[in-house]
Amino acid sequence: MKKILRLSIFALLVAFIALPASSEDIKNDEFNPLTTGVTSLSIAPDARGASMGDLGAATDPDANSQYWNPSKYAFAYSQAAVSLSYTPWLRKLVNDIFLANLAGYWKLGGNDNQALSASLRYFSLGEVTTSPIQGDVGQSLNPYEMSLDIGYSRKLSEKFSMGVVFRYIYSDLGFSDSYAGDQSTGASAFSADISGYYTTYPIIGRNECQWSWGWNISNIGTKVSYNNGEDPAFLPTNLRIGTNLMFPLADYHNLSIGLDLNKLLVPAKPRESDFPDTPEGQREYLDALEDWENMSSFTGIFKSFSDAPGGMKEEFREISFSLGAEYSYNDQFFLRAGYFYENEFKGNRKYFSLGAGFSLNVVRLDASYMIAAAQTSPLDQTLRFSLTFDMDGLKDMFGRRR
Secondary structure (H helix, E strand, C coil): CCCCEECHHHHHHHHCCCCCCCHHHHHCCCCCCCCCCCHHHHCCCCHHHHHCCCCCCCCCCCCCHHHHCHHHHHHCCCCEEEEEEEEECCCCCCCCCEEEEEEEEEEECCCCCEEEEEEEEEEECCCEECCCCCCCCCCEECCEEEEEEEEEEEECCCCEEEEEEEEEEEEECEECCCCCCCCCCCEEEEEEEEEEEEEECCEECCEECEEEEEEEEEEEECCEEECCCCEEECCCCEEEEEEEEEEEEECCEEEEEEEEEEEECCCCCCCHHHCCCCHHHHHHHHHHHHHHHHCCHHHHHHHCCCCCCCCHHHHHHCEEEEEEEEEEECCCEEEEEEEEECCHHHCCCEEEEEEEEEECCCEEEEEEEEEECCCCCCCCCCEEEEEEEEHHHHHHHHHHHC
16 A cells, blocks of 8 residues: 555444435435544444433433433432443444443532543444555554543532533544555544533322433534544534433333434535536535635534525434333333434434343343334344443442441
């Protein structure tokens, strides 16, 4: 090789746009999905949220709230918990791509109103073997993306909390040719999240219910620059807003129903087809493309609400939604189901999800299964597993042994 090999396009297809539109839609001028770097940050890491159609902005807090809404940790019931999740990704196509996620929290102080949290994500694209070019020997690559973050959340009142997260991101999608003197370095970025969570207990009929709503703006930060800074890309900055209602069915039996709305806060990349097929139109397109490439991340956040070529109609197309439900018996056995929808012109991901969980005092095991609306989708039959350890349960267990 005479230059650095970059697999950003491959990563984009593998990690995020896993169900493209049909060929008819692709030919349509309205097909215009948003493109970002480090797209693995948009993959739901845990089985509980994934089994409800990628839902979690306002559900009850758990060890994996760092991804969905970290401000929920301030209302966590346990003093501390840690969770390990594993997802074999696109297993219908390959068997060595996976996402591993470690997350947890610890309540601070004795007033039960603040928490410290952290998570580590590792997304492996498996082994990729390059083809020999001009007599060079093919090489085996192991591209990957990872992120490490730490967060703090605090109750601002008995019903409302806020949280912040600071994140370091590293994306290594290439390699260098040592014979040509090229040295490949991964792309790094920094980002932050800000979130809020409100929960209250209204009386509906004769039952005390729990109604919550939450929001999370995630991955606000620098651009990630591939190919030694020649190919900058926006991080998948995302706005998530959700609500959740839990009501008792009978003694020990509860049902919760939730809804999440998501919008990527990323400006749409200019398309050549949106400009006149004239020399002047081509210059306008190149100028718009240069402005997009040089646009800062913060400018892009505000630009994302008004840059769609189709106006407000296309802006609404950029909003995806998740609808899910969770049934629990005595907080020990759980059944879950959900649905995720994304407009066909913005990626066309549509899938159902199912899941179950079983909890003891110390450990909880959750699993989820995805059923894509299109059988040809590589997302179909995706499995996720999460194992969570409750530190209060561990403390009680060792206390009893003594």
